[in-house]
Amino acid sequence: MKQIILAEDHKVIRNGVKMLLESTNQYQVLFEASNGQEVIDALDRGLIPDIIISDIGMPEMDGIAMIEELNQSHPKIPVLIMSMMENYTNLYQTINVGAKGFLTKAVDAEELFFAINRLLMGERYICSSLVIPIVDQVIERELSSNAQVNNMDFSSREIEILQLISQGLTNIEMADKLFISKRTVEGHRQSLIDKTGSKNTAVLMRYAYVNGIIE
Template identity: 60%
Template sequence: MKNIILAEDHKVMRKGLKMLLESTNQYKVVFDAGNGLEVVEALDRGLTADLIVSDIGMPVLDGISMVRMIKEKHYQIPVLIMSMLEDDSHIFSAIRIGAQGFLTKSVDPDELFFALSKIISGERYICAALSIRIIERMVDTTFIAQSGISTSEFSSREIEILRLIGEGLTNAEMADKLFISRRTVEGHRQSLIDKTGAKNTAVLMRFAFTKGILN
């Protein structure tokens, strides 16, 4: 049986996760805390465990700061971050500072248990949904960096359309603003996608920012 430390400031979430883990008879929660400082202090008192499962957003000491402090104190206990925060900055911060894994709180139990087994065995794990998103962004970034297209290949109208897309305008709103038909707007939009090879509007926007068309 593997020993787990839980750090989660929401009592209902903490209790539910504890019940889920212990229901397998493979894990035992030896300590549960409402913030990262409680975990660090418990480790200072000599508490040991096979893994720490922690939220990010906690009072007193958040999950990222807790991981940093654990590493500074040279405690050799892997940390799995579970959070509602799914933006890249939190993922990269957690992994860079020393966390061995990152899950969103929306993962199903099977993936949670899979992640626990991987991390306890010495591997790293990022949940499937986030991994796919990160890979897609890396592919898009590589595509943009390797693109030899220059802004001179766009017409002034296409650049105008691109900027309005960046402002969040719909095709109908752009048509009204530019006094052209919606079909004409759609034609310019498709032309932009064809010229850049962008598979969707999100990639097209990243292309525009990278090339300095939008700022």
Template identity: 50%
Template sequence: MINIILAEDHNIVRNGVKILLERDADLKVVAETENGKEVLNLLQTGIEASIILADINMPDMDGISLLKQMKQKYPDVPIIILSMLDNEQYIIEAFKEGASGYLFKNISADELIFALKHVHTGNRYICTELSLRLLDRLMNLPSQRKNWALHHDFSAREIEILHLMSEGYTNNEMSDKLFISKRTIEGYRQNLIDKTKVKNTAALIKYAVLNGIIE
């Protein structure tokens, strides 16, 4: 049996989620709360929970604050965030603070149940909609980098030198590695600065990172 504490400050949402979960014989909502503080209070009384299913926006103690507290006091109890917030900042922060899953509230009942069971076995989970967004972004990265390079009319050699510069190679080291003269390296460096209209090498590397040509 997977025992769940459901933390959600909206009664209608909380009741609806509880009904969906308890249709599955393997799931049981052992407690309901309106904020993170109540979750911690319940755990302190000795209630046994397999998973915490929590919203991010809650009064008194929100989901992110709850994650931080749980990481310190109950690190073995996984937390899945169930939220309407699709801002990347919240998603990244949630996982940095130890979330085991992130689900949007428009998720289907079947996927919600699957996510809970998946996390219960020690895995992490992000909902399908979020996974597809990340996949779309990854698929677009190569074309973005290619278009950026083409827009600035960079040669393959210039891009190669730009990568080496970002890795901290000196002109002498690049000269040895690429079997070209130091003077030629300096010429490539100046061409890159001229094409991007930046002031110096540090600004050039920053510009390249911000535009996705190097990581």
């Protein structure tokens, strides 16, 4: 049976979460706290849980300050945050200081148990109501980036220049191979750097590979 310390300043919520956890016969609430300082004090007395479930906004010591303290004294104990506030500021703050998981209090029992098990396995977990919009934003940015690349006007000659640069040819060697002047090659190279916003040829090549312009 996994041992849990539960930190929540609202007693009704704390009692409800405790009853839910212990109804499974898989978890036991080892200690209940109304603020982060009580959690630290319990650990100092030798109460070592498998996981800590904590609110953020609590008097005396909030969840973020508690995690910062735990990083120094008990860094191996995972902390799962359960917050009433469903916003990304709290998510980023808590994950940044070291929380391993983040749930809103609107999650159902199944997701709560799933999150606990993920953390006990050494993994991270963010509730679906927050992580899905984040994934959507990443996909949207990626699609937008790809669209910009696809819409970028590369001439057939510029593609040839990119391919030859990737083969390690010098400007003179490219000029000889394409039957054009060295100055023309330099002009194409600079045009590619300007179009892609690259600082130098190395960055240009990385851009070309990442975006599938050359293989």
